[in-house]
Amino acid sequence: MGKKLVRIFKFNSVSILGIGIIIGVLLIWGLIQVDEINQKLTLINFPKPKLFSKAITQASSSALKATNAAPTAKSTAKISIPQNFGRTVNVPILMYHYIGNNPNPIDTARDYLSVPPDKFDAQMSYLASKGYTTISLDTLYAALKGSASLPNKPITLTFDDGYIDFYINAYPILKKYNFTAISFIPTGLMNQGYYLNWDQIREMHNSGLIIFEAHTVNHYNLNNLSYDKVKNQLTQSKQTLQDILGYPINFIAYPYGLSNPSVWQAAKEVGFVGGLGTWGGTIESEGNIMNMPRIRIAGSWSLAEFARRF
Numbered sequence: 001m002g003k004k005l006v007r008i009f010k011f012n013s014v015s016i017l018g019i020g021i022i023i024g025v026l027l028i029w030g031l032i033q034v035d036e037i038n039q040k041l042t043l044i045n046f047p048k049p050k051l052f053s054k055a056i057t058q059a060s061s062s063a064l065k066a067t068n069a070a071p072t073a074k075s076t077a078k079i080s081i082p083q084n085f086g087r088t089v090n091v092p093i094l095m096y097h098y099i100g101n102n103p104n105p106i107d108t109a110r111d112y113l114s115v116p117p118d119k120f121d122a123q124m125s126y127l128a129s130k131g132y133t134t135i136s137l138d139t140l141y142a143a144l145k146g147s148a149s150l151p152n153k154p155i156t157l158t159f160d161d162g163y164i165d166f167y168i169n170a171y172p173i174l175k176k177y178n179f180t181a182i183s184f185i186p187t188g189l190m191n192q193g194y195y196l197n198w199d200q201i202r203e204m205h206n207s208g209l210i211i212f213e214a215h216t217v218n219h220y221n222l223n224n225l226s227y228d229k230v231k232n233q234l235t236q237s238k239q240t241l242q243d244i245l246g247y248p249i250n251f252i253a254y255p256y257g258l259s260n261p262s263v264w265q266a267a268k269e270v271g272f273v274g275g276l277g278t279w280g281g282t283i284e285s286e287g288n289i290m291n292m293p294r295i296r297i298a299g300s301w302s303l304a305e306f307a308r309r310f
């Protein structure tokens with residue numbers, strides 16, 4: 001009896017020690033995960049998880065819904081993120097760069113950004129067959145401000161950098177499906193090398209399908225520039241496009257997707273009503289209107305992988 005008790009006691013001691021170690025390891029692992037998530041959120045000026053999941057739940061229940069997210073009185077103000085989502089819509093904004101086979105295979109970074117035309121055609125065909133309707137950023141903005149309602153299954157197509165393959169490869173496919181799209185132009189790089197020229201830009205604008213918006217003048221990382229230089233890049237690109245195309249340029253895509261609250265402030269001061277980042281997500285809100293998420297479309301994706309993203 002005595003030996004049995006000792007054995008049970010020993011067994012329990014070992015068990016408790018073992019369970020204790022497991023719990024300890026799990027706790028430490030959990031803390032690391034939370035820390036990593038927070039670091040990522042800080043890097044991309046991303047809404048805090050609690051608010052974001054709330055936004056997802058609310059937006060998924062309806063394509064367009066006012067959330068009235070409560071102001072967070074306890075916020076630490078350490079992370080520069082929007083604290084109030086306001087009105088929220090679920091609109092995937094797809095982001096493309098090259099629509100073509102990589103003409104420079106040595107530049108492997110370009111593989112990822114290059115979607116071959118046949119794949120792009122299949123993606124557009126998929127969107128058409130599923131009943132998606134392409135909308136402009138102005139329509140998206142109006143929906144966020146409560147002054148427009150969205151079609152069923154709204155989606156926004158965006159193309160960065162103004163490469164000439166947009167005119168040669170993407171534009172005919174967009175015309176085929178009667179899809180509208182937004183092309184973000186770094187104005188100082190046009191008319192040379194692998195970029196569009198202004199005649200092609202005018203022609204596409206006149207079709208009524210393509211809307212051009214700003215992507216700065218020189219495609220610099222705005223986070224590395226002084227406030228005045230940021231304003232200069234924003235103002236000049238906006239003005240150049242407005243002079244050539246004759247309509248208000250309301251949106252800016254930040255080069256490399258990089259921006260911060262100072263950049264957002266500068267963008268607002270020069271008259272932009274919205275900004276686009278490159279962080280992933282489909283929930284657009286009044287709170288992230290100066291740094292809207294987009295879905296980067298990788299050239300390597302199968303159609304099934306494409307369809308899974310939104």
Ligand SMILES: [Zn+2]
Binds near residue numbers: 160215254255256
């Ligand atoms: Zn770019």
